[in-house]
Amino acid sequence: MAKGNAKKEPEEGAVAASPRLPAGRHGLPREFVVQNQRERIVTALVDVVAERGYNATTVANITKAASVSRRTFYEHFDDKEACFLAAYEMVADHIAASMRGAAEAFEDWPQQVRAALATMLRFLAGEPELARLTMIEPIAAGGEIAARHRASMQGLVEILKAGRPEHGGEHPLPEATEEALVGGIVSLVIREISAGRAEQLERLLPDLVELTLAPYVGAEEAERLARV
């Protein structure tokens, strides 16, 4: 049973563009300046990666777009990867928190899954550049970034694992069920974003809900719940 509507809707853009500071002696507190510079650099990285892709992006591209010196960049980040991870974590943490919040608004587990998936799809559809940044670029980047991306999917895995008591089959569900399901969801989402259809992601919701719920509640019930 639903407790009510989701507590909060995803915010409009997790990485808001920061206003550029006026040149010269502006008299602003150093802490504000440092934070402002960091946000400008992260915002610039998001823009540059959206245009060029992670692998083709250089620190010079980022500093030029952010209008900061190379020295300022390295005061905030060790390298391009660290800067990307800062941007990625900002967005991924926002998505994860929004999904958790949406799920917690319901007591019924199938509704929790539906709400979490709907929230993720809505955010990605509304922010195509951030969708690429969080879903496609980490895989293209590989290494630590790809590993961090896989770890960030753990939140959805935990939401799905909460459905194990719903399973009424004779055999226990395979241990890897949740990770496999999340892999399937992510794979389809990536394909749609790659094909330039990020804005249409929300139309996938019924299929994603059905396939995700089926191992727990059975195919017929999953189809019914997905099409409600």
Add this chain to the structure above:
Amino acid sequence: MGRADVSAPRRGRDPARERIAAAIVEMVADHGFLAIDIGAVCARAEVSRAHFNRCFVDLEDCFLAIHDEAIEELCGRVEGVSKGRENWHDRIWAAGVAAMRFLQEDSARARFLVVSVNGSGSGAQQRRDRVVERIADFLDGGRGEVEGERRTSRCTAEIAAGAVYNTIFSKIESGSIERGDEFLPELIYLATMPYLGQRAAEDELAVQPLR
């Protein structure tokens, strides 16, 4: 990116090209694509840079060409064992066993094919997407198995294919592909459940096909 005219060297057996293929598979599997260069591959393969350049445009061209060839070999084996089997369920099992055997034969090749595609550029990403697409094509044949009024769509096959691919990725990445005997039934369960239903698919979990 252009492609080198690799057809000429492949008309006959080219041992140097084969050594390049073996070298890039092992080096990418060990270090990742971004950590290697042509000079290191040539040194490992004991071939000249000039010969490399006759075979491939650049390192990415080499990676993609060798990746394509290995995927075609894998698909050839899968199609070979599943062709002629009328029953979709039998084809899935035959394909699953053949694919598992292929991946277990050579752990470096398995890592090169599945894990190292991450971080190897957009061309490699397209290869990954194509592999998932081919798995989805294969699974999509299960629509004829669906009973009652349940509907399945192309999305069903794509999600199931992504789930199967992701599970294989995790097993290879964690170095446990040799335990395919244990998790192949789970893969078959994931692949067939959307079509056969939960109860029938659960029967797969009791099967021990490779022991």
